[in-house]
Structures are given as C-alpha cells and as structure tokens.
C-alpha cells in the first residue's frame with residue numbers, strides 16, 4: 001500500500017468512527033457512556049422507567065399523567081440528583097433491557113428484588129414489602145391455590161406473579177395446572193376475569209386491592225398465604241453514583257417522616273400497622289417466583 005492509499009484509508013476510518021459516534025452532533029445516545037445519567041453528565045434530566053397499570057404505585061391520573069407512590073419517590077431522587085425527572089411508561093417486561101441499553105436511568109415500578117433480576121440490574125435498598133394475592137369474581141367458588149387446577153389464570157407479563165402461576169403448575173397432588181394467560185397491562189388482566197374469560201388473576205396485593213376497589217362488587221381477594229416480596233429501585237449494573245443517591249433518599253425519607261406520610265397517604269390501612277412493618281424487610285425475603293437454582297425441581301412447595 002502506498003502512502004496516499006494509507007492516508008485515504010485513515011481518512012475513511014476516521015469519518016466512519018465520527019459518524020458512528022455522532023461527532024459534533026447532539027445525539028443523546030452518543031453521550032450515554034458513563035456518568036450517573038443516561039444522557040451523560042451534561043444532561044439535566046433523569047429518566048425513570050415504569051409501567052403505569054399498577055395503582056397506587058403508578059397509574060394514569062385524570063390529567064393523563066403518570067402518578068403514584070413511585071413517581072413521588074422518583075421526584076425526590078431527581079431532586080437529590082439536581083435533575084429534572086422524565087417518566088417513561090413502557091411494558092414491564094422491557095424495563096430491564098431499557099436500563100441496560102441506557103434508554104432509562106432507573107426503574108421505579110414496584111419491581112420485586114429477585115435473584116434472577118439481580119444478575120442484570122443493581123437494586124437499591126428495599127422500600128416496600130408486598131406479596132402476591134389471588135383475585136376471583138365475587139361469586140366464584142375458587143377458594144384456594146389448588147382450586148385453580150384446570151382454570152385459566154391471568155397475569156401481567158414479566159412479573160413475579162406470572163412466575164408464580166407458572167410455578168404452581170402442579171398442585172400438591174401432582175396434577176398439571178398450566179393455564180396462564182399473560183397481558184401487558186393490569187387493566188386487561190382484571191378485565192379478563194371480569195368478563196369471564198379467565199377464572200382468576202394473580203397480582204401484587206396493593207394493586208390488587210386498588211383494582212378490586214375500582215370494580216366495586218365484581219371481584220374478591222382470596223385469603224391465601226404467599227411469601228413476601230421486596231420492592232426496590234433498579235439502576236443499570238455498576239451505576240453506583242446514582243444508586244448511592246437513591247439509597248440516600250430512601251434513608252432520608254425513612255428518617256425524617258416523609259416515608260411514613262407517603263404510606264399514610266397511599267396505603268391508609270398499612271399506616272395503622274406502622275411504616276415500620278410496611279418496610280420491615282429482611283435482605284433475602286422469601287420471594288415467590290424465584291426459586292433458587294435447583295430448588296422445587298419437583299414443582300411442589302410447602303405451604
């Protein structure tokens with residue numbers, strides 16, 4: 001290769017690299033590397049990802065805005081980071097990928113800490129303890145987990161509820177129970193049962209209570225014991241800068257009474273037992289839907 005050819009090649013390569021990295025442009029993805037936010041240190045915006053069919057943690061309010069407990073928490077996080085909050089409402093099942101690709105900076109979506117998710121994201125300290133419940137039509141004869149045998153159970157895609165329903169494919173007497181109907185939106189999950197296309201749905205307790213209340217008289221929650229789950233805020237793996245800010249906010253609001261006020265506002269019946277209980281979390285709570293590797297290989301589980 002002669003000198004001119006090499007020079008030309010270098011020039012072409014430089015141009016290609018420049019085009020790829022959007023030199024001189026303001027392509028936000030190009031600035032995604034590093035920093036606490038996906039848009040780089042220069043950005044004044046922190047992008048939170050959620051899925052807003054999960055009241056009262058996140059829902060669409062009368063002004064068509066995403067509102068709820070998690071949005072209040074997220075605003076505090078943005079304040080602490082000195083940034084403006086932007087909320088992205090997307091499929092729950094897509095949140096982890098959106099974090100990994102830098103499309104969003106953090107997830108506040110009543111997301112349960114599971115061993116599986118821990119492999120892909122970093123979680124904050126937990127901020128809420130919940131559990132799954134079974135919801136059936138008000139006049140349903142279904143009263144237990146085993147009664148779901150051969151019935152259709154609606155769930156939200158990508159959730160621990162979905163995992164759990166798949167897990168109780170087999171009842172205690174070993175019969176198959178594989179009738180999961182998955183939907184992206186919890187309103188559709190509930191509609192499926194209200195319209196009689198599914199026999200039950202499995203959902204986190206507080207959103208289930210909210211949805212049952214919205215559909216007065218049509219649905220009831222079964223009194224079935226499931227293990228506890230802890231909700232935490234998720235960031236892209238390795239984003240300790242943002243994670244520290246989030247943990248700081250959670251610690252601060254628990255110490256200064258703000259957290260208790262939020263619990264009283266959003267979960268009046270939990271406030272009576274005290275926020276202490278609402279957030280009484282052990283590090284590795286029994287998280288349904290996330291059997292440790294090798295566990296429950298025979299599909300049965302002690303009640």
Ligand code: ARG
Pocket residue numbers: 050051052053054058092109110111112113156158159160161204229
């Ligand atoms: N806690 C459950 C999970 O993490 C369900 C969360 C659903 N959240 C939502 N915003 N739709 O799998």
